[in-house]
Amino acid sequence: MAITLYDLCGRDERLRFSPYCWRVRMALAHKGLGYETIAWRFQEKDALAFADYDKVPVLTDGDTVVTDSFEIMRYLDRAYPEAPVLGEGVSFQRVQFFKYFVERSVTPALFRIVAMDLLAAIHPDDRAYFRETREARFGASLETVHNPEQGRQQLKQALAPVRTQLQESLFLDGEAPSGADYLLFGSMMWAYTVSTEQLVEESDPVSAWFARMLEVHDGVAEKAITIRDL
Structure with a gap:
């Protein structure tokens, strides 16, 4: 199929x-x-x-x-049960909890860093729609929401438990990436793709983890077109 x-x-x-x-x-x-x-x-x-x-x-x-x-x-x-991503039972419950953490704590911080860059990356015909829907969601203009320095501080605080975990293992799921890594990486890759803003400090373990994530699976993410290539 x-x-x-x-x-x-x-x-x-x-x-x-x-x-x-x-x-x-x-x-x-x-x-x-x-x-x-x-x-x-x-x-x-x-x-x-x-x-x-x-x-x-x-x-x-x-x-x-x-x-x-x-x-x-x-x-x-x-x-396709070989090489499970989310798992079942207790494992699934834990990764689902992490999903909520990413969506409610990490992604909003990233949006604050890249909001205006994201608008510029969108097709011109979609920008009015994007502005209208996102401003309604946030209750403020994109220009007001866009505050990279504040977003970085918010992100740094949100990623504190992630940072601690990555001091002990190469990936959130251990020696190789899996579901939790992909959930966080999706949001980080979103911001990285549309903006050249620094997301985390180079000395942050999250930065090294992100570099590793770009390279896994034959560099599927590293080969992706970003705003840097256009």
Whole structure:
């Protein structure tokens, strides 16, 4: 069966920056699964009508359609149980907790660092939509939300437990990356892809971890097009 991933793109179709799509891309690489991507933009809702969903990622695997990045990762574990990403039972509960931590503590800090860079990276036809929806979500203009120095301080504080863990192991999941690593990396890669802003200090263990994550799975992330290449 052919696997297809509907993947958010920016002003250049090669620029793929969604944190949730990056979770899935890393999970697919972890399992050694081949797949094709279909570039998708924010307002192309009709293209996802078959999935009864209005955002990406959407994954199709033959006749199976799966939406939501975390549910896609769960599906991949069930359909392709070799090299599990999330696990089951207690392991799953722990990685689900980490998912909530990333989404509610790390991602908002990153958004504050790169908000205006993200707007510039989006296709011009999508910028008004992006501004309207995100300003409604934050209750403030993007210019007000965008505060890189404050965002870095917020991120540094949020990543304190991650930093401690990475002082003891190469990856969050041990000697090799897995689900927790991909959840955090998705958000970090999102910011790295659209902005040249420094996210963490070079001496931070998180910086070394991110460099390692770029290289894993034959450098699938390192080879990705970023704003630096455009």
